[in-house]
Amino acid sequence: MIEILAPILIGLAYVMLNSLIPEPHRQRFNAVMVGGAGAAYLSGGALGPWEVAFCAVLAYVAFRGLDSWTFIGLGWLLHTGWDVVHHLKGQPILPFAHDSSFGCAICDPVIAIWCFTGGRSVWAWRGVGNRVA
Template sequence: MLRYVMPVVIGLVYVGLISFVPEPHRRRLNALIVTGAGAAYISGGGFGLWELAFCALLVAVGYAALNSYTLIGIGWLLHTAWDVMHHRRGTPLIPSLHDSSFGCAICDPVIALWCFVGGPSIKDLYHRFSRRRPADAGRPAQPVTVTP
């Protein structure tokens, strides 16, 4: 059970922490982080030179993603696919932790989903889903007038 829950918690902690970074720096930092994720498996070499090709792919995606949360999300989903391939091959992200690639494959889509909704801060998410919007705060309700 923890094997499924902890990666989701890690993804949510990542979202919570990164949401303290103000925009547009948050988006750019996320683009850099997903680019770096492309190099996560290079030292393990589970897929030989394909590791370098995947790293180059995520560098291109990360560069294009500097101005797009959607592309950052796509980068995380590409990394998810790479995690699944490594898990199935038996070459985990952290060699001493057999399920590390499996966990990463669960964590990454959590981050991707957050990116697909625009990478909002926790404060923005709270206001988006709460009944009272920030623009309405402090304003009295306006009476509705109906003309016959």
């Protein structure tokens, strides 16, 4: 149960912390984060040249995410698929944590759902994180 609950809580913590970043910086920061996620498996090289191809795809998606929360959400869902492939192949995102890709595959859709709703501040009701800087 903890293997499922912990990644969900991590995803929610990511959303809450990111909600403190004012717009337009929040969207830009998340575009950079999803772009970085595309390179997360590069050092393992479990899928050979496909690792580089995936990194290139997510770099494009992240670039589009600079102007679109939908693309950022799409990037997190693409990364979810990559997590599943790596979990099944036995090459975890964290080499010392066997089920880390499984956890990432649960965490990423939580973030994607938030992105698909426009990455709004969950603290907006308190007036925190929704200022335009």
